[in-house]
Amino acid sequence: MMKRIYSGVAIVGASPMGLGATCYFSGARINTTKSIPVGLYWTTDAPIEKGAYGLFCPPEIGVFATAKERGYIAAGFCPGDYGYMMKRILAAKGDTVKITDEGVLVEGSLLKHSKLKTTDPAGRELPRYQTSQYTLGNSELLLMSDVSGTSFDARYFGPVNRSQVKAVIRPVFTW
Numbered sequence: 001m002m003k004r005i006y007s008g009v010a011i012v013g014a015s016p017m018g019l020g021a022t023c024y025f026s027g028a029r030i031n032t033t034k035s036i037p038v039g040l041y042w043t044t045d046a047p048i049e050k051g052a053y054g055l056f057c058p059p060e061i062g063v064f065a066t067a068k069e070r071g072y073i074a075a076g077f078c079p080g081d082y083g084y085m086m087k088r089i090l091a092a093k094g095d096t097v098k099i100t101d102e103g104v105l106v107e108g109s110l111l112k113h114s115k116l117k118t119t120d121p122a123g124r125e126l127p128r129y130q131t132s133q134y135t136l137g138n139s140e141l142l143l144m145s146d147v148s149g150t151s152f153d154a155r156y157f158g159p160v161n162r163s164q165v166k167a168v169i170r171p172v173f174t175w
Contacts (some may be wrong), residue, residue: 021059027044029169033086034145035148035152036086039171039175040172040174041055044168048089050090050092050095051088051167052088053170053171054141054167054169055084055085056086056088056089056164057079058073058080058082058107058145059164061129062167065080066127067157068081071124087143087154088144088145089142090111090154091136092142095135096134097133097136097142097159098133101116102115111146112147114144115149116128117150129154129156131158134159139159140162142159
């Protein structure tokens with residue numbers, strides 16, 4: 001009798017894991033951060049272009065190692081043991097980007113929620129991308145939040161190479 005109970009508990013416990021794995025490998029992604037609207041997203045083969053939401057692996061550079069150490073980004077399956085990040089593509093090839101104390105401007109227009117923070121909630125100094133004005137090259141993207149002023153995004157790490165974007169994601173259900 002106990003063997004049946006243990007078997008039943010094991011099956012019930014494994015079912016949600018199996019369902020979760022099936023959903024993940026089918027393209028479902030859940031965002032629980034403030035970077036983009038919280039909710040369920042689906043990976044697509046849509047083009048990587050301005051306005052799209054991108055799922056990307058952070059490059060293996062110092063600013064992301066510090067971000068992971070401080071908890072701004074999670075550990076995960078990307079090189080460097082970084083977790084995937086989700087941001088909106090707000091500038092691309094040929095766009096002029098200017099980072100000021102007031103925020104980030106793309107082609108002269110100030111982006112919502114882009115005012116730079118100098119310290120994190122623990123009082124530690126935040127990194128700042130060192131170039132104040134630049135034009136994005138052929139393979140560069142500006143990945144930022146347009147819904148939160150506290151997101152760890154391009155204000156702090158600068159442009160990301162298009163090759164880092166693993167998929168364009170589309171919202172299925174957000175709140």
